[in-house]
Amino acid sequence: MFSLKIDKIIKHSETISTLFFNSRLKSYPGQFIMLNLPEYEEIPLSLSSPYSVTVKAVGETTEALIKIKAGERVGIRGPFGRPFSFTDKKALLVAGGIGAAPLYYLHDYLSARGADVTVLFGARTSDELVWKDKFLNAEFSTDDGSEGFKGNVVELMKEKDLTNYDRIYVCGPEAMIKGAFYHLKEENLLDITEFSLERYMRCGIGLCGSCVLEDGSRVCADGPVFSGEDLDGWI
Ligand SMILES: Cc1cc2nc3c(=O)[nH]c(=O)nc-3n(C[C@H](O)[C@H](O)[C@H](O)COP(=O)(O)OP(=O)(O)OC[C@H]3O[C@@H](n4cnc5c(N)ncnc54)[C@H](O)[C@@H]3O)c2cc1C
C-alpha cells in the first residue's frame, strides 16, 4: 500500500464528490483501486480519471470519504482489475448513477484517441448527473423528469438504433445492468458489449473469494469488466 494526498475536491451534490490525488496513477479506464481511510473499512472505487475517484455516500466509509479535506492523505492499493477494451471507431457509453465514474475516464480516453463517443446517462434526479457538462455528445434521463428523458437509462437506450456502434460499454446498478443485458441480448449485440460489475470486495486481488460470481469468476481479478458473452447464461 502507498499513500497519496488529496489535492482538490469537487462537491457535485450533497452525497457525491470527486477527490483528486496529487499524483497520476498508471491505469486504464475500468480499473479500480482499494482505498483505505484510517479507522474505516478499505473499499473498492473505480478511477474516474488517472488521478481521481468519484464517490457516492451510501454507508460509513463513503460518508467519511466525502467529508475529507484537501491536504489529507488516503492509503491506496492498485490499480487492479481488467479494464475496458479499446476502440477508435463508434462507441456508446451507457451509465446509470455513480456508474458514470469509470465511463467518464473511458469517455476521455477514447475521445483523445479519435473515437466517436456517444453517452446515454441516467440518474434518479438531475443533481446526480455528475460530469454531465463534460460529456461531448450525451443524452440524459432522470427518474423524476428533472432533466432529459423521463424514465430510466435502459428505457432511453431502447429508443435508440444500437446497430451502428462498434463497441457498447455499460456501468451502473445491478437492476440497470440486467435490464441493459436482456435488451442487448435480444438485439444480438452481446458480442460488442462490455459490462462493469460490482460485488462486495475485501482483498481486491483474487484471494479471499468474497466477490465470486454465480459462474465462479471473481469480479476483482477476472473483471470488473466482463464481455456480454461472459455473462450470458447466468446473469
Ligand atoms: C469494482 C468496484 C468499483 C466501484 N466504484 C465505485 C465508484 O467509483 N464510486 C462509488 O461511489 N462507489 C463505487 N463502488 C461501490 C463502493 O465500493 C461501495 O459503495 C462502498 O464499498 C460502500 O462502503 P460503505 O462503508 O460506505 O458502505 P457500507 O456500509 O459497506 O454499505 C452501504 C450499502 O451499500 C451496499 N454496498 C456496499 N458495497 C457494495 C458493492 N461493492 N456493490 C454494491 N453495493 C454495495 C451495501 O450492501 C449497503 O446496502 C465500487 C464497487 C466496486 C466493487
Ligand code: FES
Ligand atoms: S475481493 Fe477477494 S477475491 Fe475478489
